[in-house]
Amino acid sequence: MARKIIIDTDPGQDDAVAILMALASPELEVLGVVAVAGNVPLALTEKNVRKTLELAGRTDVPVFAGCDRPLVRPLVTAEYVHGKTGLDGPDLPEPEMPLQAKHGVDFIIDTLRAARDDGITLCALGPLTNIATALQRAPDIAPRIREIVSMGGGLFEGGNTTPAAEFNIHVDPQAARIVFRCGRPVTLIPLDLTHHCLTTAKRIERFRRMGTRTGTATAALLDFFERFDEHKYGTDGGPLHDPNVIAWLLKPELYSGRMINVEVECASELTMGMTVADWWGVTGRPANVHYLRWVDDEGFYALLTERIARLP
Numbered sequence: 001m002a003r004k005i006i007i008d009t010d011p012g013q014d015d016a017v018a019i020l021m022a023l024a025s026p027e028l029e030v031l032g033v034v035a036v037a038g039n040v041p042l043a044l045t046e047k048n049v050r051k052t053l054e055l056a057g058r059t060d061v062p063v064f065a066g067c068d069r070p071l072v073r074p075l076v077t078a079e080y081v082h083g084k085t086g087l088d089g090p091d092l093p094e095p096e097m098p099l100q101a102k103h104g105v106d107f108i109i110d111t112l113r114a115a116r117d118d119g120i121t122l123c124a125l126g127p128l129t130n131i132a133t134a135l136q137r138a139p140d141i142a143p144r145i146r147e148i149v150s151m152g153g154g155l156f157e158g159g160n161t162t163p164a165a166e167f168n169i170h171v172d173p174q175a176a177r178i179v180f181r182c183g184r185p186v187t188l189i190p191l192d193l194t195h196h197c198l199t200t201a202k203r204i205e206r207f208r209r210m211g212t213r214t215g216t217a218t219a220a221l222l223d224f225f226e227r228f229d230e231h232k233y234g235t236d237g238g239p240l241h242d243p244n245v246i247a248w249l250l251k252p253e254l255y256s257g258r259m260i261n262v263e264v265e266c267a268s269e270l271t272m273g274m275t276v277a278d279w280w281g282v283t284g285r286p287a288n289v290h291y292l293r294w295v296d297d298e299g300f301y302a303l304l305t306e307r308i309a310r311l312p
Contacts, residue, residue, distance in 0.1 A: 010038030
């Protein structure tokens, strides 16, 4: 039986590639995709979700708009990375599929309340505002969450938005704190792992050579995305973040890490959004997060390439 998932996202080129990977995987049943403000404002992230679904030929998957700002802080966006649309790179047409009228947080709540005992996995590719809001508004949904898999944070690599904070957590640290403390299984995919998944020219070329519209668009997305990171990090390509959320669900044997305590800094402006990850177990605080640190990057890209090749 396919694993039921809800994707919560703020596309972003790497978000779009993660969505495509999920849609190409019969092991997963995508119940819906919920947009959140993050890489770009909500009006663009929800449009970018619909563009991505139409690219994949999956207009049957409903799309919802969620929260347009963080719980407490002003919205911080990342057009300097993703371009003014959030999906700069390929020339994707304006979407024709509709946006659902229901608010994305209500969709999460209603879907979890209706879930069976095996629950639903929440795949968080952006700031955690929608999921935290749902947990605050309807605490009864927590037992129906099978797992929350979130791309965010970092310890050994530091931050990519401030010296201390990764972007997704920095945008809404208060939401991340709520989610990490919710009492349900949380798997975190941090910069420590994604910085090993470099979008090299050779890897991008594999998508271009598919000769499909999705393969060509994926190459264009990654071409644009890696330009910023390649310059920033001085490496052959930049790290590819969000598709690791989906790959973890498909092939967990590619990954390794450990259960640790992770807290989120929400007071200091200097370190706002820092994931204080107790890798060495020095605090005595109970473990609340499965923190993935290592990945077989060749295995990850082989899986990603094989799945994108299934799409039109």
